Amino acid sequence: MAITPLIEPQVWREGSTLALRELAPSDAGALEPILGDPDVMRHIDLGTLDSAGVAALLARARADQADPARRGYRLGIVQRGDGTLVGTIALDVQGLSNAHSHSIILRPGMANMTAGFEAVHLILGVAFEQLELSHVWCTCYADNTVATRLFLATGGVLQAEHARGFHFFSILKDQWRDVSSLTLREALTLLRRNGAVSPAIAARSGRLRPQSPA
Template sequence: MRGYEIIGKGLGLREVRPTDVDALLAIYGDPAATQHLPFAPRTREEVEQIVAEAIEAASQRPRRLYVFAVVEADTDEVIGVARIRIEADHPHSAEMGIGLRPDHWGRGMGSDLVRLVLRYGFTRLGLHRIWGARAPANTAAQLAMLVAGMVEEGRIRHHVWTSDGWRDSIVHSALSDEWESHRSG
């Protein structure tokens, strides 16, 4: 597997490419995949813009945004997306986000993907804290983050506006020193 930023148990992360638009549309444009996300399904043009912004962000210094295609190790097929956004005012803290194609749900890939993102953030980027937010109803994301070693911090009330109205978010985080002990323990 060449050209990968990091490889895990069955999954790899690599920088997104213009040729990934269709594969990413299968996530960003799918109503099931975006059900718990703070936006409606995206159009092809919107996904093209996301990819263009990710490619532009890769050339920025200091770099604050990393967007990865999640690739199945056996097939090199793009099955998901992962991102890390480093906070401008706190460069050792970052927000993470992940998404998998619905036909890959229920196979334990979510926790493997969270582990990969944490490993990249802590070992390659030298981050101290990585956090992510999820919809309260997204129990699959809750399980993936907890199994990967993240801690549930609390609820942000009426955090995001969705087509159904205001939605709370549940915040999870991992700290580099805790992650190291979780990883080796």
């Protein structure tokens, strides 16, 4: 009987400790305990996923990969050292030069500023340098302080605080490039100097005024 050769998933971008690659059906076992964890998924619109939900997510990712006019990128976050899958991140292309990045999901123990900072920079690198887009929107729940700081630290500007409790961030290619070489500590130091670590508090004090999206 013929054996189908294993095809290594395409790697989109590599950082110092993490990388982004295409998802494969064999990732189901690694994803189920991550996407099924209520604490991990509490800030994600998908909600917790059972095995059927994970299978559906992987099927959608595979369909996007095969689409000649691809607009959706649900990528796996893996450790560079051993290739272990530790989460996922999504990017949806909108229009000719814009995209929406969302659903940054990291396994328990890795959902921290260090790993998140690298993951956000990686997906922005995919958007700006590999897909040659010029503008990325990022969203998170207003009470997700870690994601809020991550988007600000990677060049985001708070555009609006939605009535339903969301933050909307705009990141332009040049804004990202200006901070793409900073370490996490340097980026957070810069935010503190600019008084923008907490958008909600800064807005109330007049140091940062949310603007309506263009």
